[in-house]
Each structure stands twice: as C-alpha cells, then as structure tokens.
Amino acid sequence: MILQNLVWTIALAGMSLVALGFIHVIRQAGKPADDVATRKAAHTSNVLRRWLFGAMLVIFVGATWATLHRFPIASQHAALDIQQVVDVTGQQWSWQITPNTVRAGSPVEFRVTSKDVNHGFAIYAPDGRIAAQTQAMPGFTNKLVHTFTQPGTYRVMCLEYCGLGHAPMVSEFTVVAARGG
C-alpha cells in the first residue's frame, strides 16, 4: 500500500472513532443519571482516562520511533557518495533539470535550488501520486535522495506558490529500468 493510502485509511479510521465516541456521549447527554449511576460513570471514566492516556503514550513513543529511527531525510552536510546526481533549479516559472534521465534501482541525489522565489520541487510518479518532494529556496541547496523502483515518465510540479505561472510550472524526467533489471 502506498503511503498516501495508508495515511488516508488511518485518518478515516481515527476520525470515525472520534465520531463514534461523540455519538455515544451525545445519546447519553440528555438522560440524567441518578447518584449511583453518576458514581459508576465517574469510576468508568477514570479507568477510561488511564487507558486513554496509556494508549496515547504508547502510540506517541511507537510512532516517533517507527517514523524516525531511520531518518527519512538525507544528510545535508556530509558528502553522500551517490553516483546519480541531478541538478534542479526552479525559477518563475520553469524547471531546469540536468540530466533528465535517471536509472531505477539505485539512489538518485537531487540538488534543488531556486533562482528567484521559493518553489516546491515535487516528483509525481506515473500513477499521478507524489513520490517525494523538497523545497527549492533561493540561497539554499536542498538534497533530496530517492530510489526509483518503477521506470517511466515522472512529472515535476511546483508545490510552493510562486505567482501567476505557479500551476503550469511543470516539467518531466525519465526513469529507465535498472541495469540488468
């Protein structure tokens, strides 16, 4: 499952859970409880609170570890020793991408910068979904490392608003099959 679909599923599930919780409380909100029931409800909610808090803590620590133990962004200062290097420069309103053919199966280092204002360098896979992105900022060069698995034509779109020609600021590059693959 690609990441976007996973995230969408988690979001829908999480929001539905919240909705169910609210529906439950709302259905009970107009039915006053007697003293015994109130005490019981207070006890239940205390237990619930502890569980909720514990669950949150576990999710928090787990999610942090799972998403960060292999840091998803390449080191920006050390030399990366990557064979395929692509220089990317954005300007109002076009991209300059050299070379514009890379090979699948081994990492590609994109060195992304801008000549004028902020742009966003986003790589759209042939299926129309974003594969990776970084900012193109004047005065800075951001290194984006990505390993392509699918050969094909990839579309580059600008994801940081940069004026009138922002939406049509589109380009392409080609990913060819891995050597011997």
Next chain:
Amino acid sequence: MAALTMYPENERLAGGNRAAFNLYVISAVALFVLMMLLGLIMRMGQATWLAVQPDLFYRILSMHGAGMVGTAGLATTAVMWFFLRAHVRLHLWAFVTNYVMFLLGAACLIYAIFVDGYGALWTFLYPLPVHGMGLWSPDAAAVFMLGYLLIGVGMLVFYLDAAAAIIKVYGNLGRALGLQWLFRGTIDPDHPKTVVASTMVIISNVLGILAGAVVLVMSLVNAFYPEMALDALLAKTLIYWFGHMYINATIYMGVIAVYALLPRYSGRPYPISRAFLWSWAVSTVFVTLVFPHHLLMDYALPRWFAVMGQLVSYGAGFPVFLVTMYGALTNIYRANLRWTMPSRLMVLSLFGWAAGIVPAILDGTIRVNLVMHNTQWVPGHFHFYLLLGVLPMALALMFHVIGQRAGALPNSAADRLGLPVYLIGGLIFTLAFLDAGHLSVARRMATHLPEWTGTDKVGSIGAMLVVLGMLYFAVRITVGLLRAPARGEPDEGPANTAG
C-alpha cells in the same frame, strides 16, 4: 464553586460594551459570509464550474486567507473579552482600539489586493511579495504588510490591556496560569478557566505577533531598499511562527466559551483541576515552539529542528486538547443537557477539534509530510477544525447572547435545520479536501489537472451548503443582537439545576 447562572450579572452587556460587542460580532459574521463566498468561487473555479482567471484566483486566495484568519481572530477575541471582563477590569477603549485597527488594516489589505493587484497570499513568503513579475508592485506588497502591522498593533493593545488587568488581580501571569498549584496546594475552586486560557493566549500570541512584526518590518525595509536582501529561510521561519501562532490562538480563545458556557447548559459544575492547569502550562510552551512543522521540507535546517517539529506537533496541542475533551465530555455525559443552539454548537466544536486533530498530527510526521506537504491535505485539516471547531465556538457565544435578548434559549425550527446543513456541508467540504490530498492534488493552484476535478466538484457542493448555513446564522445573529434586550432572564432562566 460559584452557582451556575445562565446569564450572570457580571457578563451583562450594557451601553458601550453592548455596542462594541455588537460591532465585533456583526462584522465577524458578515465577513465570514463574504469570505466564504470567495472560497466558494475558488473551489468552483478549480472544479471548472466557474471561469476564474489565475490572477483573480490568487488575489481572491490572498483575500480569503488573510480575511478568514483575521476574522477568526476578531470573533474569538470577542469571546475572550466577553468572559474575561467578568473577572478582571478590561478597558473598553482597548477593545474598541483593536476593532478600529482591524478595520484600518482590513482596508489596507483590500486596497492592496483589489486595487494594487497584490497576490502573494496571506503568508507573504519572502521574496515573492517583491517578485510579482509585473502583476503587483513592491508598493502593493508594502500596503498589504502595513495592513498586517495595523491589525497586529490592535491585537497587542488589547492583549497588553488584558495582561495588565490580569496582573492587577492575580499578581503576575504565572499565578494567573495557576503555576503555584502545579505540584502542591489546594487549587482555588473559583480560579476561572477563562483567566488561565486568556493568560496562555496573551503570552504565546504576543510572542507570535512580535515575531510577525519583526519579519514585516524587515520585509518592508526590503521592499523599499531591495539591496537589503533577507535570508529566505529566516523570513520563512518567522512568518510561520507568527502565522501558525495567530491562527492557533483562535482555538484557545474560542474554547473559553466552552469552559464558561458548557456547565450552564449541562447543569453540572465543571471544576478546575491540576491536570487542567498542567495542560495549559505545557501548551503555553509547546504551542510557541510548534511552527517548525511548516519547515519539514526545508532540508537546509538542522536535523534537530525537523525532529523537534515532529515531536512538538505531536505534543503541542495535545495536553489542552485531551484535558478539554475529557473534561467536557464527562461534563455532559448523562447530564441533563439542554439541546439548544449554544449547546449543540459547543458539542459540534469539540467534535470538529477532536476529529480535525487526526489529519493534522499525521501531517506533522516528517515521513508523511514528504508526500502530503502543500497538497490539499493541508487546507483539508485546517478547514476541518476552523469550520467545525473554531467557528462553532464563537457562534455558541453569539447564540447564547441572542438567547438573552429574545428571552428564550435559541432553538427554533430553522435553527434545528440550519445546523445540520452547516455540519453536513462542512464534512463534505473538508473530507473532499483531505481526499484530494490523499490523491496528491496540490494546494494553491488556480487550475487543476483534469483528473483532479472530481474532488473539486464534491467539495464545491459541500461549500454551497456551508455558505447557506452560515448565511442563515449571520442573519439570525444580527437580527437577534439588534433587538432590544428582553427584561430579566429567559424562561428557562437561572441555572440548569438538575443533575
């Protein structure tokens, strides 16, 4: 615990207070409707149901962004003022100054956008404002920024007056936050939640506005002396510190309405607790530090900065959020809640906040941000908690107030219809944005790829319902505020004593 009175004497609106409150509220609801119409135009433009030229689209987007953020600030400032003045002595002139500065600032924004062609959006990301490529001049950008400065100064006046008033009563801001009770001591059960929340907002939003003022002045200097170039990354950092803080503050000002009103409608006291004080103390610090999550795709920043962005955005809103959800939901669970407009809106606002936080947190994760940053996932999550969270908080107070004027808690047949229209429209509208984000539809684009227009169309339909609902609320509230106050308490009057 003070007795639960529906309309306590110290919240009465009379004379100048009433006029000022009416000005705030009527301006806010009118602006909400107008800005929503602009939003609808953009959404229908993306759906290709309307022909909107790109230059007009980006000017409308600039107006909608700045206008909505400003109006949300205006409406929730009225909420904070309404409840805070019952506990400390606020000066009416400060509240009115903020309003006047807001109008002057708004006039600058409108002039810059619709006369001078400014289209560099509400975030004025350097150096775009001075790089209009002939569409707008640096002068237009300067007028826009001047508008922001005026609005910011107005807010500062209001906050500083509030800070002074709080210090007069509580000695210092720390005691107002209740820091003295974090570890020991018996918490004064009458210490108002309103004061705790207001103090947090004052501290964090004053810092945010000052960061904004710094970058605005830097950008203004640069607009007139282009040779004084700025560091783009530093400018971006300051802008997001300010922008994020400002819009976040609206939820912390708005939630005051829930703290103050919910117990009156549920008939059950809503006591202050140590967990409550802890949550606000922690969030005061975290909320000021959460902005780096806007910069996760700026790889040039040090790694610890990105990690902090992820960790803090997991943790920032969370304490207040959890404690509020838990407290509010147990407050109404099996209580004798009266389902009238204010209580319905409060419950809706809690839902909007709780559900909206799910996609927000996901996007704060670096790995997710890598594929979701600047897609419509972003407007998806913030419209969710603004439309279904912040606005309902402010609307709850407005309906509460017109209930007193009318002599009956608002609960007409039209009310009972208007709210679901707004809610269902809001859900369709925001979920369409989130779905678009999941499909990698970029945000802030006047023209969409043909394969993107499906979610645009669904979103437009949702938006139409939201506009209808809001239009109804706006008329209802305006009419309700302008009628002469009813004598005495409404029928259902004093407190809701059951439970």
